[in-house]
Amino acid sequence: MLYIVLVLVLAALGLLVTALMTASSLWAWVSIGLSVLAGLLLVADWLRRRRRSAAPAVTAEPEPEAPAEPVAEEQTALIPASGDLGDPADTPEPAVDSTETETTADSEPGVEETPEEDVAVLADLEDEVVVVDEHPRYHLRTCTWLGTRETIPIGVGEARQLGFTPCAVCRPDATLVAAHR
Numbered sequence: 001m002l003y004i005v006l007v008l009v010l011a012a013l014g015l016l017v018t019a020l021m022t023a024s025s026l027w028a029w030v031s032i033g034l035s036v037l038a039g040l041l042l043v044a045d046w047l048r049r050r051r052r053s054a055a056p057a058v059t060a061e062p063e064p065e066a067p068a069e070p071v072a073e074e075q076t077a078l079i080p081a082s083g084d085l086g087d088p089a090d091t092p093e094p095a096v097d098s099t100e101t102e103t104t105a106d107s108e109p110g111v112e113e114t115p116e117e118d119v120a121v122l123a124d125l126e127d128e129v130v131v132v133d134e135h136p137r138y139h140l141r142t143c144t145w146l147g148t149r150e151t152i153p154i155g156v157g158e159a160r161q162l163g164f165t166p167c168a169v170c171r172p173d174a175t176l177v178a179a180h181r
Ligand SMILES: [Zn+2]
Pocket: 109, 138, 139, 140, 143, 144, 145, 146, 167, 168, 169, 170, 171
């Protein structure tokens, strides 16, 4: 490449000399043209060399890129971190817990203690009590605990047979046994 430039420059010089000797501006313009061409070639050569020298820098770039990857890993590591941050946002869970404790707090009244002789009486009674689905107590219809809950009427004997236990709030056993006597 540099040889071509050298030849072009020499040709330009020769043409310049020719232009001076012949006093013809045409040769002078051609000489200028060759000089410009030689200059362009030099620039092109320089750019090519720079690109080639930049190429090793490109292969060396994976090293700078390698640190960039850990950065990306850090970013992915931030996602679980933000997920952790999301957990506090899941405070609805504790809120659910609190509602659960609330419901369990007022949901299950204590069990009425029924004397042995009353148990024998109740087993044969068909007086109606009410139960609430998924709750272990049976109640009198008037029980304050029932509130707006959906009740299921059932004979007290059957309720006991099914494993339901009497509510300590409305005390159905004592009430029903007293009514029976
Ligand atoms: Zn009750």
